[in-house]
Amino acid sequence: MTSSLVTVENLDKTFRGQKVLTRIDWAIPEGSIYGLIGSNGSGKTTLCRLILGILWPDSGLVTVGGVRLPQESGRARQQMYYVGADSRLGRGFRIAEWARYEQLMYEQWNAARFQKLLQAFELEPSQRIGELSYGTKTQLQIALALSASPKLLILDEPTNGLDLVVKRQVLQLILDVVSEDHTTVIFISHLIEDVERLCDQVALLHRGQKLIDGPVDMVKKTFTRVQGFFPEGATPRVKDNLREVSPEWSGRMAAGIARGTPDGLVEQFRSAGALYVDVVDMDLAEVVRRLLEAEGYKRETFHAGTL
Amino acid sequence: MKRSMQGRFNFNGWILPAVRYREWRINRSWYILAAAMLVAPWFVQLYNDFKVGPAHILIIQLMGGYGNTTIAASTVIAGGLGLVVFWYDFSQGRLAYVLEGAVERRHVWWTKAFYVSATIIGAYLLTGIAMEGAWLAVGQSGVSITIVDAMAYLILVHLVIAATAMMVGSAIGNVIYAAIGVVVMVAWPTLLQSVIEMVIGGSAYRLEVGVQNLMAALSPASVISNHLHLYVQSTPKVVAFSRFDQWLIVLWFGVWLGAMGWLGQRLFQKILWERFFDAFYFPVLWNGVYAGLALVTAWVYEAVNGSNLVGVNRLLLLLGIAAPMFFVWRWIVRQIGRRALWKMRSGVRS
Numbered sequence: 228m229t230s231s232l233v234t235v236e237n238l239d240k241t242f243r244g245q246k247v248l249t250r251i252d253w254a255i256p257e258g259s260i261y262g263l264i265g266s267n268g269s270g271k272t273t274l275c276r277l278i279l280g281i282l283w284p285d286s287g288l289v290t291v292g293g294v295r296l297p298q299e300s301g302r303a304r305q306q307m308y309y310v311g312a313d314s315r316l317g318r319g320f321r322i323a324e325w326a327r328y329e330q331l332m333y334e335q336w337n338a339a340r341f342q343k344l345l346q347a348f349e350l351e352p353s354q355r356i357g358e359l360s361y362g363t364k365t366q367l368q369i370a371l372a373l374s375a376s377p378k379l380l381i382l383d384e385p386t387n388g389l390d391l392v393v394k395r396q397v398l399q400l401i402l403d404v405v406s407e408d409h410t411t412v413i414f415i416s417h418l419i420e421d422v423e424r425l426c427d428q429v430a431l432l433h434r435g436q437k438l439i440d441g442p443v444d445m446v447k448k449t450f451t452r453v454q455g456f457f458p459e460g461a462t463p464r465v466k467d468n469l470r471e472v473s474p475e476w477s478g479r480m481a482a483g484i485a486r487g488t489p490d491g492l493v494e495q496f497r498s499a500g501a502l503y504v505d506v507v508d509m510d511l512a513e514v515v516r517r518l519l520e521a522e523g524y525k526r527e528t529f530h531a532g533t534l
Numbered sequence: 535m536k537r538s539m540q541g542r543f544n545f546n547g548w549i550l551p552a553v554r555y556r557e558w559r560i561n562r563s564w565y566i567l568a569a570a571m572l573v574a575p576w577f578v579q580l581y582n583d584f585k586v587g588p589a590h591i592l593i594i595q596l597m598g599g600y601g602n603t604t605i606a607a608s609t610v611i612a613g614g615l616g617l618v619v620f621w622y623d624f625s626q627g628r629l630a631y632v633l634e635g636a637v638e639r640r641h642v643w644w645t646k647a648f649y650v651s652a653t654i655i656g657a658y659l660l661t662g663i664a665m666e667g668a669w670l671a672v673g674q675s676g677v678s679i680t681i682v683d684a685m686a687y688l689i690l691v692h693l694v695i696a697a698t699a700m701m702v703g704s705a706i707g708n709v710i711y712a713a714i715g716v717v718v719m720v721a722w723p724t725l726l727q728s729v730i731e732m733v734i735g736g737s738a739y740r741l742e743v744g745v746q747n748l749m750a751a752l753s754p755a756s757v758i759s760n761h762l763h764l765y766v767q768s769t770p771k772v773v774a775f776s777r778f779d780q781w782l783i784v785l786w787f788g789v790w791l792g793a794m795g796w797l798g799q800r801l802f803q804k805i806l807w808e809r810f811f812d813a814f815y816f817p818v819l820w821n822g823v824y825a826g827l828a829l830v831t832a833w834v835y836e837a838v839n840g841s842n843l844v845g846v847n848r849l850l851l852l853l854g855i856a857a858p859m860f861f862v863w864r865w866i867v868r869q870i871g872r873r874a875l876w877k878m879r880s881g882v883r884s
Contacts, residue, residue, distance in 0.1 A: 242808055281634055281807050299803065301550070304636040315631035317560060324559060331552035332636050 230293075232257040232379060232411045233278055238287030240273055240435075247273050248435045251287070255379075255428075260405065260412040262422035262443070264515060265432035266524055271415045272311065274432065275381045278413075279309055291379065305334055308377040310368045312384050316356045322367060323352035326374075335376035340404070344370035347400065348393075362388035369397055373404045380405065383415045398425055419512040431515060433522050443511060450514050451489040454482045455501030468499035484509075484517065548644040553637050557645045560627040561619050565653045568615040572657040572692070575604050580668060605691065612654060612692040613716050616699025619646045621709045630810040643799045647700060654692045658685045683780075690787050694754050695720060697791050701798035704805075708813035711823070723753035729849070754790060824867065828859035 235253040239246070248270045255261050263271050276282040278289055280296045280303065289296050296303055316325055322345070330336045345352065348366040359367065365388055372380055382401070386394045398421065405412050416422050422429060423443060430440035439446055457465055460479045472495055474481035481501070485492040489506045496504045509517075519525075544550075558565075623629040623646075633639065662685035669678045699716045706712040718725070805815040814820055832855035836848075843851055 276634075276807070279634060283806065299638050301636045301638040301641070304634075309634045311631070311634065313628075313631050315628050315634055317556065317627055317632075319626070320559065328552055328556050328559075329635075331555055332550070 230257055231255060232292060233413075234288075234290045234293075235274070235278065236288040236290075238274075238277060238289065239285045240270070240277060240282065241285050242273075246435055248277070248284075251435075251437055253430060253437065253440065255411060255413065257411055258409050259428050260414060260426045262426035262429040263413055263415045263432065264417070264419060264422055264429060266434070266519060268434075269432040270435045271432055272383055275309065275383060275413060275415065278379075279304065279307055279381065281309075305332075306378040307381065308333075308372045308375050308379070309381045310365075310372045310383060310385055312387060314364055314368060316364060316368065318357035320356050321352065322350060322354050322356060325356060325367075326352070326371065329371050329375060333375040333377075337374045337376050340376075341370060341374035344373060344400070347396070360388070362390070362393065365389060366393065366397065369401065373400065376408055377410065379411050379413070381413045381415075384417070385414070386416065386418060386421055394421075401425070419515055420510075423511040429511070431518060433519055433524060438518050438522065447508060447511055447514055449486065450509050450517050451485045451492075452482055452507040452509050453485055453489050453492045453496060453504060454480060454507060455496035455499075455504045456480055457500055458502050459500065465499050469495065471495070548641065549648055550637065550641045550645075553641045553645045554648070556627075556632070557619075557623075557642075557649060560623055561646075561649065564615060564618050564622060565649055568611055569653045569657040571611050572608055572654070573661055575607075576661045577664065580664065584668070605688075608688075608692060609695045612696040613699040613713075613720075615650055615653065616696040617703045617709060617712050617716065619650060620700070620703035621707075621712070624707065624810065630807065633807065639803050640799050643700075643704065643802045647697070647795065647798075650696045650700065651693060654696060655689055658689045658692070661685060690784065690791075691754075694787050694790050694794075697794035697798070698754070701794040701801065704798045704802040705815050705819065706813070707810065707815055711813060714826075715822075720754045727753075754787070820864075820867070824860050824864045825856075827863040827867075828856040831859045831863070832856040 231254040233253070233255040235251055238248055238251040238253075240248040251270075251274060253274075263274070265271050273282060277284055278291070280289070280299060291303060291306070294303070317328075320328070326341060330338065348363075348370055350363065350367060350370070356364065356367070365385060369382075369385060372382070385401075386397060389397060401412070402425065404410070412426075414422060414426055426443055428441065429443050429446050431438045431446075439449060455474075457479050459465065461476045461481070465481075469481065469483070472483040472492060474483040481496070483492050483496070493504050493506065620629075629642070633642070662681055665681045665685075666677060669681060695716075698719050699712075702712050702715040702719060706715050801816075809815045809817075829852070832852045835855050836852060
């Protein structure tokens with residue numbers, strides 16, 4: 228049984244009278260890579276800033292390493308590093324100067340690793356941070372974060388602005404370093420395929436509430452696709468037998484989604500006359516979409532010419 | 535080696551090397567500029583005095599008069615420095631996001647206080663050394679106490695103003711509101727004195743004088759403008775004052791400095807992070823804006839209508855107009871805010 232590095236209990240947070248997070252309970256096992264996904268404005272960044280101790284909860288408890296965080300603790304934050312979309316990098320600094328600042332700040336700073344990462348990202352220490360592109364700043368932030376050797380690394384949309392080649396390199400470097408250091412990672416991303424590739428656990432937030440969390444494989448089993456081949460096609464009799472399922476038809480193939488175990492749906496397909504029935508795992512993106520839709524989170528799509 | 539590492543990460547200390555390094559790198563232009571602006575007029579004046587006549591007399595005159603003539607400008611510089619070190623750091627240094635790192639707000643506050651103090655002390659120390667050097671160069675023997683006194687007083691005055699500005703800068707994010715806040719803070723007893731005088735309206739002379747003296751003693755602005763000559767012994771007025779008065783002022787300024795330092799740090803630690811993007815870090819301070827607007831409205835209304843009332847009646851009339859106007863202005867400003875026309879900075883991501 229792995230112990231939890233971060234524990235969040237009954238956490239509430241309000242911004243200007245508007246509830247941003249409601250009764251969040253969350254435990255992050257030590258050494259895990261935890262994906263945090265959710266709709267826009269669901270409270271992902273807020274939750275991470277609460278864990279860092281930057282934001283203060285209205286009620287509830289955050290413990291890191293079993294110790295309740297005081298309102299502000301530089302020593303506790305030595306063990307955590309946050310890479311956010313709103314970069315803290317000083318615009319007027321050169322890369323080497325900002326690295327000097329971080330080196331003075333983080334006790335476990337790994338200078339040799341930083342040099343290697345700079346080379347890997349093709350960054351020059353003399354470059355001015357203000358002149359770097361968004362993607363290059365992101366790479367610099369990741370190099371700094373990995374060199375600070377934190378116990379908890381919070382990556383908030385770390386692949387935004389990166390091209391495909393660099394993104395692949397960055398994700399691989401993150402994997403290499405965190406497995407070497409046994410770092411616990413919270414990985415926030417809208418790119419669910421990245422989360423599926425990188426993370427062993429995942430949590431889904433929506434409108435300030437946690438809808439689901441757990442190992443990625445378990446979350447993916449929340450829904451299962453059941454496909455059946457009906458030789459007679461979508462006849463009124465078959466449709467009538469499957470009216471509770473409302474499957475999607477593609478020729479003589481019908482597909483339905485089961486929440487939880489698919490056994491009941493498989494049985495329904497069979498009794499409706501399916502020649503064969505297949506149970507197919509869904510990818511994480513589709514599971515997340517269905518979970519959000521189940522919460523009423525839908526947007527109309529428009530076809531060309533309707534706008 | 536171990537000891538130096540412990541020093542670097544001693545979170546119980548007041549200043550962390552990392553924070554100090556960053557502060558100097560972000561705000562060094564302001565510190566150097568402020569020091570140069572404080573020092574330069576003295577050096578120019580000293581140079582001119584040396585050109586025209588008996589230098590030792592001119593140095594005495596310089597010490598006697600120059601502090602008085604430049605203090606208005608130099609206190610503005612000190613106050614501006616106290617504000618700009620926060621404002622520039624939030625706008626250009628991304629201070630709100632820097633707080634996501636392994637730093638604590640009190641380290642940030644005291645590091646700024648350290649550099650602001652060093653700038654002021656350094657500037658007047660340099661000026662004092664130059665003056666003493668000139669004093670000795672023109673044949674005077676020994677150290678001039680006049681110069682030491684004047685420089686010590688100027689250091690104290692500028693520290694008081696800068697600390698007040700830093701305290702206000704710890705609570706207000708908009709630099710214009712903050713500048714108004716500093717003026718109110720250093721002059722509030724004087725403002726209160728005006729109100730009391732208006733109420734008394736010449737009816738009680740002794741009370742009026744008593745109020746004047748008390749408020750003048752409490753207000754740093756009054757003390758600065760009225761008592762600079764206490765420290766400049768060459769002026770005839772010094773005869774009227776004793777060393778005891780000087781020490782009282784030193785004591786009062788010391789208390790003020792301590793209060794501003796404590797309050798500034800406490801306020802800075804109490805701000806909700808999400809409020810760092812607002813004009814006022816504490817929303818309750820908006821009431822000051824509504825009150826100010828209401829008082830101005832009441833004053834304009836009264837002036838336009840040519841009221842003949844005096845004393846308490848005049849005050850009651852002003853308050854009677856200002857009270858409803860407070861809520862009117864509150865409603866107007868909030869409506870503007872709701873329409874997002876009043877956004878000072880960007881919002882917070884969730």
